[in-house]
Amino acid sequence: DTHNQAGIAHTGGLMPLLKLLDSKNGSLQHNAAFALYGLAENEDNVPDFIRVGGIKRLQDGEFIIQATKDCVAKTLKRLEEKIHGRVSTMSH
Secondary structure, three states, X not given: OHHHHHHXXXXXXXXXXXXXXXXXXXXXXXXXXXXXXHHHOOHHHXXXXXXXXXXXXXXXXXXXXXXXXXXXXXHHHHHHHHHXXXXXXXXX
């Protein structure tokens, strides 16, 4: 539900998830990465990701499980597509 996704980001839900990426618990890390992946689907959340430094945290994270690394890579790709999509829409 996109309304819930936007609500999570706008109520400051990104920071706790980003902090969990620093966890030494692989399962917690993966759950946080998967939740962030879902939030990245909603382009209304993209400015929030940028504002809280989420992209840098995803790029710089030390991820324990390969599946988490893959998930983070997909999230970054998704954010990048949304950012470029937004930029190209604005420039027309």
